[in-house]
Amino acid sequence: xxxxxxxxxxxxxxxxxxxxxxxxxxxxxxxxxxxxxxxxxxxxxxxxxxxxxxxxxxxxxxxxx
Numbered sequence: 001x002x003x004x005x006x007x008x009x010x011x012x013x014x015x016x017x018x019x020x021x022x023x024x025x026x027x028x029x030x031x032x033x034x035x036x037x038x039x040x041x042x043x044x045x046x047x048x049x050x051x052x053x054x055x056x057x058x059x060x061x062x063x064x065x
Contacts, residue, residue, distance in 0.1 A: 004029075012036055 009032065013024040017035055027035070 010024065013019045013027070013032060013035075014021060019027075024032075
């Protein structure tokens with residue numbers, strides 16, 4: 001089991017990224033890693049992937065238009 005180095009993580013998030021303490025504590029470890037440039041090494045989304053997401057989750061019409 002790995003432990004978090006809280007002083008280093010807090011310095012990176014609060015001083016380095018300019019987060020307010022409440023913003024820092026609301027982040028998940030995965031979100032903090034992504035913001036610090038760690039992780040997210042997957043391939044960028046291509047147009048076909050975006051089209052698939054748009055088809056799966058279309059914008060809802062409210063009828064107020």
